[in-house]
Amino acid sequence: MRLGTVTGTLPVVPDANRPLAGVRGLLLDLDGVLILAGRPIPGAVDALTELERRGVPYRIVTNTSLWSRAALARYGESVGMRVSPDRIWSALSVSAAYTRRRFEHQPLYVLASEDARSEFVGQWLLSNAEAAARGAHAAAVVVGDSPEEATYGNLNAAFRLLRGGAELIGMHKNRWWITGDGPTLDSGAFVAGLEFASGRKAVILGKPAAAFFRQAGSELQAEIAATPTGRIARHDLAMVGDDLWTDVLAAQRAGLRGVFVLSGKHGRDDLRKAAGQKRGGGRPAFVANSLADVVAELD
Template identity: 55%
Template sequence: MRPTDRVAAPADLAATLAGVRALLLDMDGVLVGKGEPIRGAPEALVRLEAAGIPYRLVTNTSLASRSTLARHLARAGMTIPPERIVSAASASAAYAARVFPGGRLYVLASADARTEFDGSGLRLLRHEEVDRGEPADAVAVGDSTEELTYANLNRAFRLIMDGAVLLAMHKNRWWLTPEGRTLDSGAMVAGLEFATERRARIVGKPSRAFFRAGFDGLAAEVHAAGGARFHHGEVAMVGDDLWNDIFGAQRAGFRGILVLTGKHSRADAVRAAARARGGGRPDAISPSIVEVAAALAG
């Protein structure tokens, strides 16, 4: 018997999800944790598929391309093609191509993540080109321990001071790795904002545009299959991060379901609800994606 076959959804979760026809799913903390599949997650996706509930993976991960993410998920027992993934890196490439067509970008991200910019018509500046004084339309900052060095951040600082726009693939403070809590690139973005006195344009979660990209992909898939159109209120975001996943999704018009298999706990949710400014409440809290699938699939 599979884990999802014997899990019943809590009554309050089932009530909150009533009328939901599609899902936006985070990756880290929902499907995988510390590099390993979360218990029951592969079976939960199978259950959603069998029930005809479409979903999109929306992740702030910017260490890897969508193709690489799909391969990693497949090794963990989850078959999600790259076209069903919206990542902070892919969204940044699409945004930059739209706002700076044919422009020059200085991208601080892994070599694999930078492949998302292939075919965008954008020119990615090399470090030595920046050192020669070549200007940039924008600086895009993602994840990469090799790229987020003092020297490269200083190059980014100079470009921004000379007029380049600062694009943050995301602004996460930290994330969970096999080694434990790990500083994320949001700290570097915040440092550049402080030094340059310029505010970054956040492309990934919690930006409304990022959630809309996931919704648009879902809507197109359902329409192509001949299904009835649905609206934002019929979509729920399932995530482990209160600020980026849950409250960001709610501001974009979706329901927000917090799962307790990743970054934030029930106690964190209580503290967030008590904040005078910037806080909020998830629409529901679920132990994991397993119970969400059980509530939707019946």
């Protein structure tokens, strides 16, 4: 065998016995990792406290677009999880930042809850009546979790704006999630429906977009660089999620280590399925029952 010339840094060779060796920061999914069906997952509050105690920085990275970061932080506080809003990266906050950069002073139609729309403060949001008016125009239609907003009338207004040239933005494209009532339709279905009807492809800003993981990861890397740990590679960050594809395998494609927890919506059958998939499949760096086991595995 002929060896090629080695240039730059050597590739990281994972140690099968210590899959999280060298991990110095975590991106944590919210639903299925910290909470499930509106309640904290057993051990999650203590796991966050342990991360604080050991000085392991983290960000909550969530596709939840139903609530603003301020509302999420208040909810966390109410169940014993003290997470400041600036530690939260949500599909909603990233979408609001994107439209602020890209569509300044241009009309937007945002299908989201009243609280979620507060993230778009200072931006020009059309009301439902304005969006449905004859001749209405928008630079973008932005679709988030909006159970009470996803009416036929509003979706039809969105469809017409898309035909008029608006960009279609999905805060995410999740199929379903778990609420207190069980498996529940998520807003990915509305994004897919609008794509189907309009013939336009949506820009997806939340997970599994690689840019979402890279941006959240860069922020965490910058925080760690200012500590005695110093500069770290993206591979020294791990993404912990209960969605094998959207959280874990997508983060691995973006250069992080993927950690799959069994405390949420996917299970071991999904692991087998993903392992056998040629496209979009693969295996996580580490599988754990819950976040508590992940924290215990850190070196």
